[in-house]
Amino acid sequence: KNEVEQSPQNLTAQEGEFITINCSYSVGISALHWLQQHPGGGIVSLFMLSSGKKKHGRLIATINIQEKHSSLHITASHPRDSAVYICAVRTKAAGNKLTFGGGTRVLVKP
Amino acid sequence: SAVISQKPSRDICQRGTSLTIQCQVDSQVTMMFWYRQQPGQSLTLIATANQGSEATYESGFVIDKFPISRPNLTFSTLTVSNMSPEDSSIYLCSVVRTSGRAEEQYFGPGTRLTVT
Numbered sequence: 001k002n003e004v005e006q007s008p009q010n011l012t013a014q015e016g017e018f019i020t021i022n023c024s025y026s027v028g029i030s031a032l033h034w035l036q037q038h039p040g041g042g043i044v045s046l047f048m049l050s051s052g053k054k055k056h057g058r059l060i061a062t063i064n065i066q067e068k069h070s071s072l073h074i075t076a077s078h079p080r081d082s083a084v085y086i087c088a089v090r091t092k093a094a095g096n097k098l099t100f101g102g103g104t105r106v107l108v109k110p
Numbered sequence: 111s112a113v114i115s116q117k118p119s120r121d122i123c124q125r126g127t128s129l130t131i132q133c134q135v136d137s138q139v140t141m142m143f144w145y146r147q148q149p150g151q152s153l154t155l156i157a158t159a160n161q162g163s164e165a166t167y168e169s170g171f172v173i174d175k176f177p178i179s180r181p182n183l184t185f186s187t188l189t190v191s192n193m194s195p196e197d198s199s200i201y202l203c204s205v206v207r208t209s210g211r212a213e214e215q216y217f218g219p220g221t222r223l224t225v226t
Binding site: 031033035040041042043044045048086088090096097098100101102103 | 143147152153155158200202206213214215216217218219220222
């Protein structure tokens with residue numbers, strides 16, 4: 001069974017600060033997702049990674065397959081970035097189902 | 111991307127009643143899933159909705175409590191039966207679409223259910 005650990009659980013930043021959220025997993029994966037959940041509950045898929053690095057706007061996601069670790073970075077953070085960020089991994093052994101981390105609650109203050 | 115809509119977006123229901131949640135996708139998808147997110151918790155997979163056959167349920171979830179239908183490749187329903195306050199959660203529909211070799215997973219906006 002794949003264990004997915006996120007850190008930190010909670011993060012408060014001032015507007016403009018650089019934010020990093022970490023995700024570690026225990027078993028080899030076929031893909032890793034970073035998801036964003038706003039207070040209303042809906043989930044948006046930010047990135048799907050199997051290797052390397054992806055960038056979209058102010059968001060950057062990296063993954064190190066050997067170390068079983070991924071990071072999500074938010075540059076020049078803004079109050080609208082306040083949300084819960086969830087790491088989820090897909091493994092073939094689990095029938096390609098997602099295993100979710102516990103989430104990181106991010107609050108960006110103006 | 112896949113556009114997913116869910117109905118209702120939220121509801122407040124009385125104990126003992128049932129609620130059916132609908133999930134509609136704007137294009138045909140390979141797989142459809144139903145998740146539950148209890149307050150303060152991460153997502154838990156309830157079942158995989160199979161087109162034209164019975165859903166595949168995860169451990170701890172049973173068809174009598176969470177009957178699921180998937181009559182075609184773009185639509186599914188989840189019913190929460192005989193509700194109790196413990197069923198208060200966000201219920202999310204999720205789909206996987208295959209494009210070439212790539213598989214992308216998308217999530218719906220969720221249905222926030224409160225049982226009183």
